[in-house]
Amino acid sequence: MVSEWLQNLMIEYNSISLEKKESYSSLIQMPGIIFEKLIKWALENLPDEILVGFDPNWDRPHLPEVDEIFLFQKNRKQLFAGEGYIIGEPNLVNRGDSFSVHHIPEEWTDDFFAVDRGPRGGRFTHWLHTHPNAVAIPSGADADAAQYTEGIDMILGIQFSPEGMYPWFDEVEGERRPLIDRNKEAVGNFSTGHLVHGLEVIAYHRSGVGINVIFVDENNYPYGWENFILEE
């Protein structure tokens, strides 16, 4: 069961994803239960960034009625690997600073990774890395690493306290997609002793186009679905 504060944030985020659907070429669906796990891992590995790999869950195709409402461009060619399938289980692959996080350890690359598959190896379809106390906007190193991704790249920005060595950094140009809670300032309390004040998530394809993120529940419906179908 996903925490209620996070469910509320995902409802708000999904409603913005719906509002902004015309800005996106395609969409990706992430289970809320996985998202909650990612936030926990991010906090457990501070002050490092973490790199997480995913494959599509081939048993969980998107529900047609969900894509019908959230996809703006229909009947177009497939843009990325795993498109149309909900993201599968996360795999924590690496931790490090904003550069080294993309260069996975040798024990991961031995034998089964070809050199021409990039610094992260081609093992997973999709990748996500974190920006502790920084906005979710790709750096130059992020854009370079994404050139080898078959699926999509995601960034999770987390604003938390105590800040430790990272005061909140937001002086970056780019389209931001925060998860907003209108009522509370601190939104989540974690066993690591951190308070989470803000989250933001973006996804993009290596061609540079933005991918819309939709958070879905265990039944493959977006959080807030009842409201969205009433509005449409």
Ligand SMILES: [Zn+2]
């Ligand atoms: Zn980054």
